[in-house]
Amino acid sequence: xxxxxxxLDFTIDPLRIGDEVSRKEVRKRIEEALDxxxxxxxxxxxxxxxxxxxxxYMDKTxxxxxxRFFPIPGLITVNVEYFKEDIEQPKINLxxxxxxxxxxxxxxxxERSKHLPPIKRGSYIDVYLTSSDERLIEYDIDKVVFExxxxxxxxxxxxxxxxxxxxxxxxxxxxxEADLIxxxxxxxxxxxxxxxxxxxxxxxxxxxxLYELLKEKPKFVTMLEIDDVVMQACNEHxxxxxxxxxxxxxxxxxxxxxxxxxxxxxxxxxxxxKFDYVFGxxxxxxxxxxxxxxxxDFIRTFLEASFKVIQPDGKFMTHANGSNCxxxxxxxxxxxxxxxxxxxxxxxxAFVPSFMEEWNFYQVSFGA
Numbered sequence: 001x002x003x004x005x006x007x008l009d010f011t012i013d014p015l016r017i018g019d020e021v022s023r024k025e026v027r028k029r030i031e032e033a034l035d036x037x038x039x040x041x042x043x044x045x046x047x048x049x050x051x052x053x054x055x056x057y058m059d060k061t062x063x064x065x066x067x068r069f070f071p072i073p074g075l076i077t078v079n080v081e082y083f084k085e086d087i088e089q090p091k092i093n094l095x096x097x098x099x100x101x102x103x104x105x106x107x108x109x110x111e112r113s114k115h116l117p118p119i120k121r122g123s124y125i126d127v128y129l130t131s132s133d134e135r136l137i138e139y140d141i142d143k144v145v146f147e148x149x150x151x152x153x154x155x156x157x158x159x160x161x162x163x164x165x166x167x168x169x170x171x172x173x174x175x176x177e178a179d180l181i182x183x184x185x186x187x188x189x190x191x192x193x194x195x196x197x198x199x200x201x202x203x204x205x206x207x208x209x210l211y212e213l214l215k216e217k218p219k220f221v222t223m224l225e226i227d228d229v230v231m232q233a234c235n236e237h238x239x240x241x242x243x244x245x246x247x248x249x250x251x252x253x254x255x256x257x258x259x260x261x262x263x264x265x266x267x268x269x270x271x272x273x274k275f276d277y278v279f280g281x282x283x284x285x286x287x288x289x290x291x292x293x294x295x296x297d298f299i300r301t302f303l304e305a306s307f308k309v310i311q312p313d314g315k316f317m318t319h320a321n322g323s324n325c326x327x328x329x330x331x332x333x334x335x336x337x338x339x340x341x342x343x344x345x346x347x348x349x350a351f352v353p354s355f356m357e358e359w360n361f362y363q364v365s366f367g368a
Contacts, residue, residue, distance in 0.1 A: 002123035006080040010110040014074035029107040132322030150229035176354035180368035185350035197276035204281040205230035209240025280318035
């Protein structure tokens with residue numbers, strides 16, 4: 001069950017709602033149109049506010065309609081809200097929303113109009129996640145498979161009819177069963193040669209990167225993941241992307257170490273241990289006005305530590321953020337340019353199904 005919120009808006013000549021007499025005529029037309037779609041609705045109150053005027057109506061079943069008038073720029077918004085049990089048919093379906101929009105557009109002589117399908121609020125199954133640049137995306141999620149709050153984050157695995165099971169961390173989509181392209185682009189499959197190489201994965205709790213790297217016959221892969229809850233959840237519900245590596249935790253050519261990756265890196269630095277590849281499979285590049293704050297400090301710390309354990313001809317491989325966030329990508333590149341010894345980098349992109357957008361990846365190596 002959820003609260004359904006339907007949003008409509010209409011643009012008209014600002015003069016038609018700029019004074020009380022004109023606005024009352026427009027309001028009358030809106031009430032006549034609403035009567036066909038929310039029959040029996042009664043007027044509750046109206047109020048003049050700083051940016052215009054607001055009216056509210058309600059019928060006896062609990063459908064609430066809020067109408068707002070914005071004289072500048074001549075905008076009228078209509079919000080319809082009601083409670084819906086899952087077993088019920090919606091009180092107002094998409095066809096009637098379209099009909100209501102058409103009726104109101106005709107009644108108002110609107111220059112333009114727009115309706116949005118119902119936004120579902122308050123349900124245990126949250127179907128909304130956001131893009132990298134904070135646009136709202138509605139998914140076809142039909143059930144929550146796993147949910148637990150670890151000491152580090154909220155861990156969920158939800159099921160999508162199209163994407164399969166999907167790992168969601170702190171309300172952000174991380175990886176779905178349909179996202180092999182993400183892992184293959186991160187590791188640059190077919191471009192990089194991992195056979196006989198020493199590899200370190202920072203993070204990677206879903207197990208997908210480790211699982212795919214092991215197919216490339218590396219000498220040894222060390223994975224450093226702090227959140228055991230993520231690994232338990234993916235091992236149980238996302239075996240199609242991680243196989244049995246999260247269950248075994250150790251094999252003849254790999255080991256998963258549960259703990260702080262930075263602590264392990266500092267230990268490797270002291271020991272003089274070196275890797276051919278280090279994968280930064282931790283946080284995405286932050287969206288922020290400037291490269292400051294805790295997450296940027298986190299990224300800088302791991303970059304500096306990683307290059308202290310990479311062979312002279314080795315590489316640091318990582319994911320960054322969406323192509324819709326060019327400012328964040330430029331700031332990340334600026335941080336790469338500050339590294340000492342100097343580094344050079346190449347980039348790659350892939351459209352990731354569960355992200356519903358193009359994602360960027362970096363391959364960084366020593367040399368100006």
